[in-house]
Amino acid sequence: MSEPLLEVKDLRVRFHTEDGVVHAVDGISYSIEKGKTLGIVGESGSGKSVSSLTTLGLTRRFRASIDGQILFGGRDLVSMPEDQLRKIRGNDIAMIFQDPLSSLHPFYKVGKQLMEAVLIHRPVGRAAAHARAVELLELVGIPDPKTRVNQFPHEFSGGMRQRVMIAMALANEPKLLIADEPTTALDVTVQAQILALLQDLQQRLGMAIIIITHDLGVVAEISDDIAVMYAGRIVERADTESIFTRPQHPYTWGLLKSIPLLTSPRDEELVPIAGRPPSLINRPSGCFFHPRCPYVREEHKRVDPRLAPVPDSPGHSVACLLSPGVRTQIWQGLEAGRQPEELRHEYVEAPAVPAGAGVAAPGVAASGAGVASSGAAVTGVATTEVTTTDGADAGQEDES
């Protein structure tokens, strides 16, 4: 599979508000192939929803400015005129929203809303569209679709409404389905049903799925690849297994360690991420995560890291100023149940005593030596180019 279905290149979305410019999405790039699932993980305000709404051309508001490219089948959705975009939206690319109750019109029967989705894009008659609506309800596992098609949204339960939303999204057999927090409002039992349904439909219809969520459990179950977003940027991107077994970014560590797991010891202390997500108007200097990062060094407050490949982990990239060796050591420490402060003392604050670190952790002598050298060298490959371009870039945008 060489040609990606969707390719997002350096997408930037800014909203001009009374308080200043909100940098909702700040230069993200990703691509997704046919039949694959990409999970986008992040907290509220990390830009994950804005980036997907932009893909559908739904952020084109009068105060937003959008730069970059979103290539779908070789055509750029950002510069595409509205009438052409309409032909793609709901047809080739469809979306499922978080709250199924407010996304369905309460006044119209479910069947009518499903038919609308078909009639807009297909030259078919009403009878055929109605038959398709029944077929769609059946496809998403709603019992007795012939009766249900004539009911109103309030007659459906939360899980059933989400199934209706999925049916509507699938009406024209989209190539790409964007699911924005599709299970957040649902109970675990229903969530499991919906996730199983999405996976089943993906296999049968061969569509690609972008799933946006804050729940790492959900993405672990369903995604092939994961992008972790923080403050409008992708800070780490890899295949699902690498994200969970070799996470590289301190924010990803924070996410993984701050949620209790059914499989971890019950009395294990949770390690919260200190502070709170930054304002997207006055973003921090340097690395956006530095005010909350336990492993911050002085230069991290000035230098803005850019996404760079992780050595020895193909397809894995991270935007972090710590050296790969230090990152590996810290993650191993966290996995062993050690506290961030302790690891900070050992690997971040005391780079002048590398011998101790090297000896304490045998087999990582090479990276220990990396720690020994000066801070600039430690940051290494990932950031040399960054200091020149992006550091300046971010600084200027903030001031303006």
Added chain:
Amino acid sequence: MSVTGGALIEVRDLKKHFPIKQGIVIQRQIGAVKAVDGVSFDVHRGETLGLVGETGCGKSTTARLLVHLLVPTAGQVIFDGHDINTLGRDALKSLRREMQMIFQDPYSSLNPRKTVGSIIAEPFAVHGLLKGEGERKKRVQELMDRVGLNPEHYNRYPHEFSGGQRQRIGVARAIALEPKLLVADEPVSALDVSIQAQVLNLLRELQRDLGLTLIFIAHDLSVVRHMCDRVAVMYLGKIAELAPSDQLYGFPRHPYTGALLSAVPVPDPRGGKRERQLLTGDVPSPANPPRACRFHTRCPKAQQVCSEVEPVLEDKGTGSLAACHFPLTIEEVRLRLPNALAVPDQASSAAASSDNGGAAAGVPASTSGVPGSSPLPDSSSSST
């Protein structure tokens, strides 16, 4: 369930039915939503009891009944020896000092027009305590410091705080009167993932330091496991299973508990794909619950008797109370819930504490309890 000396609260056959009315001028009752329909349990001093279940199972209603924010249709809530439903107004007011609540939504549970200082001082005003201005301020600032808020923010308004900080304000207000009981109704579900841990850690710390009894309601089973000593699983207004956490998560007995656990997504792709035990359909309406065992319409193990005879909540031989005619056996748990038994120690401890499992003694107390690898005896399941 005899009355134990350690019980702070004894709940006996508690019911809350909300009437469904018809008519505009002359209303008559045409039915009732049986939100809570006969639950009995004890809450021990100093413990954390979790209430879990799907939307509409009655967990929030139960919590509100416990602190007398709702008046029950029938049944008793005995708090520290007093039946709170028979108390007079004054006695109830003084008892209310002992029980406080933290709400789900930190945005709507704080008055936006009051300063944080006066919000946290409200309980003192209500109960006529700490009348002196300076005295009250000093205490409020101590409380703010205690929950991790900056005491200098005394005069700020709720909108100046983030969601996590607002929840801390709610916690400070709840602990102001040094209650014995704290009821937390979904305290973290409105918060961002990275903030949740901060509030959970705070609650645990406060409980340890202040000796609080905590009732913790959540729909997130992993969070409940992390926080609670014992867990009650509710389904359609009744308790399906009540067990110590390790027991409940290691060896669930009620098929509903099993289904809930099996539905939890595991953020670890190394576990491999599991064969899920998916519940079909939705929770039936509590206005018209199924007869006998309320779970029989969705239960994978349901038989004829389940729709005829209501099972009672009783000890199933492993220290778990479950209301089920055909509780899960260890083999079924092993097949359907590999992640439950993957929890170290629990499989073996569940089997070892089994009353009838003479063979259970032969189970090696391996800490690795990997599914399939531990030679659990076939006879370890209790006979019904």
